[in-house]
Every structure is written in C-alpha cells, then in structure tokens.
Amino acid sequence: MSTLSEAYADSPLHLQHIIPMDFESVQTVPDSHSWPQITDFPPAVRSDEELTIPIIDLTAPHVVELVGDACRTWGMFQVTGHGVPSILLEDVESEARRLFELPARQKIKALRSPGGATGYGAARIAPFFSKNMWHEGFTIMGSSVDHARELWPHDYKRFCDAMDDYQKKMKVLSYKLWLLILKSLDITEEQVNWSSSDGALQLNSYPCCPDPNRAIGLAPHTDTLLLTILHQSNSNGLQIFRDGVGWVSVSPLSGALVVNAGDLLHIVSNGRFSTAYHRVMANQACHRVSIAYFYGPPAESLMVPVCETQFPLYRSLTVKEYISIKAKHLEKALLLIRI
Ligand SMILES: C=C1C[C@]23C[C@@]1(O)CC[C@H]2[C@@]12CCC[C@@](C)(C(=O)O1)[C@H]2[C@@H]3C(=O)O
C-alpha cells in the first residue's frame, strides 16, 4: 500500500531549479518574480453577503445544512467552535516563523530532495508558471524529525512536538468535517470505499514584499485532496474566486480556521461541491505565515462520483492516479477526467 507521501514523490515536478530566493537580501522585485497584470481585484459593488465567505460555528444546531450550503456556493468557509486550543495555534505559528526566519543558507539544508515530497522549497505548482512566487514552503508528512535535525541539530524537538500535536488535532477535526460533509451530501461512510485517511502539513511563508503590485504570494490554484484546513494567522492576502463576482478577500478572523474543498471532494460529490479556486496576494507591511493541513483518503483509494440523481460527471480513478494527472496538467486535470 503506498502513502500520500509516496504518491506525491512518484509524481515529481521539476522543482530543483526553483529554490526560494533569499528574500531578506532584496530591496526591489527582481524580473524573475515580476508578474504582469495582477491588480485585477474587482470593485466591491455587491452586497456584503456576496463578498464574505460564510462563518460557521461547529457547535450550531443546523451545522450540516450550513456546511452543505457553504460547500455548494463557495467551496470555502471559516469555522469557529472547532476545539483546537488557541495555544496550539500560536505554538505552531511561532515554530513556523522560527523556521522561516532562519538564514537562507540554513533553510537550504532541509531542501526537498528531487524525488521527495517533504522539506523546504517552492510550491509544487511553481513549474507551471514562468515567474516565481513571493513564497517559500515547508512540507511535512508524518514525522518532521529528519529535516528539523538538519535545521536545528541541538534544538529540533520543540518544532517536531508542535507539528506532531497539530497534525493529530487536524486529523480529528478533518474527520469531523468529513462526516458533516458526507451527511450534507446524503452519502454514508459505507458508500465511499475507504475507511482510513492520510494527510500533509504545509507551512507557507510570504515575506514582506517591496512592491506587492508586481509580485504574487501564491498563484491561483485549487487544492488536490478532499479538504484543506488553514490557519492563516492575522494577516491579509488570501482571496477566493467567485463566478460572477471576482476575487474576494478572506479576512482573518481571530481563532477561526478556514476550510476549503479540494478537487477530490468535487469529484466524489459529482460536481455538487465546488473546488475552491484561490490565491495569495503579496503584502508590503507584514510577513504572512500560514499553516495548511491537507486531508485525503489513502493513496490507493478509488474515487467514485456519488449521486443518486445524476449520471457521473467524472470517471472513477485512484487518488494516486489523480495526483499524477495533476502533476502533468494542473488546472486541466479535472477536464481530462470528465466523462
Ligand atoms: C499534500 C500536498 C498538497 C499540496 C502538495 C502536497 O504534497 C504538499 C503541498 C501542497 C501545496 C501547498 C500549496 C498549493 C499546492 C497546490 C502546492 O503547490 O503545494 C498544494 C498541493 C496540492 O493541493 O496538491
């Protein structure tokens, strides 16, 4: 049985040449990071409701309906009442900041290897764009000890402990959200043919940018797996694209976590739930750090669109196969498996 980590490693992207820049040392945006036309944020002419993603208290009485509505209309919502202690959110964020504040020559020691899925480096989507992003990332799947030891030979334990605790809490919360999502789709756990799960943690860093109108934090993309839980710290930048409205900002709400649907949920729901198309804008004033947990089925699981009243929109395929199609075709992956 292969793991998610093996599935991503088996679909390598040519990222070796894209090593994050030493952002500390630059005072202007170099040509390699200068994107044309990114100031296309539309004027806010709609009502407030259309310009804000839903906020859902997970202890509310009609939570199943609320989650279903949010996934149908936005593919993204913020959750409160999620049970993740604020001290853990603070701890994981401060350990992520400690990592990204290391000198560039130190971070390179934990560089993701060419055939690997974990460690320090550019986002997996980077090779699909001709310009680089104002971003650096660190991916963890399971234990982070090997890479953390490279970074802090004598002081890696507190980083690893925070990441382990956080992954455990995220796994529990993801499962809770997954059950709510299944209920809202009127699907039973038995109808999907997997019973365990797999996940990955991604630490994202968006250093202060001297000219945010020319750079982009993270280019527009959808997440691959079932759902993502994001702790976006207290800084702006995240935006979601809504048809007929344009790019909508997701303002940080203290203590809340952002949840978004990924491609696999779109497939399993047979298109009833939208996969969230989102991006991160660069920021001049502050160094944004975010922590994303990606939740998915085991790599060998078969994804079958489930819907009693419609023909399947997508062909069935394994998680592993979808990861490999996305590694080659990115945004076109969903179209390529459409029936
Ligand atoms: C499990 C994963 C999801 C992710 C690829 C990864 O192996 C770890 C990093 C994740 C991330 C974060 C930034 C955006 C994204 C599209 C990317 O390039 O790397 C996602 C990946 C994804 O959803 O496929």
Ligand SMILES: O=C(O)CCC(=O)C(=O)O
């Ligand atoms: O940093 C953010 O707000 C978004 C990160 C993201 O989209 C991702 O990790 O997939």
Ligand SMILES: [Fe+2]
């Ligand atoms: Fe994302």
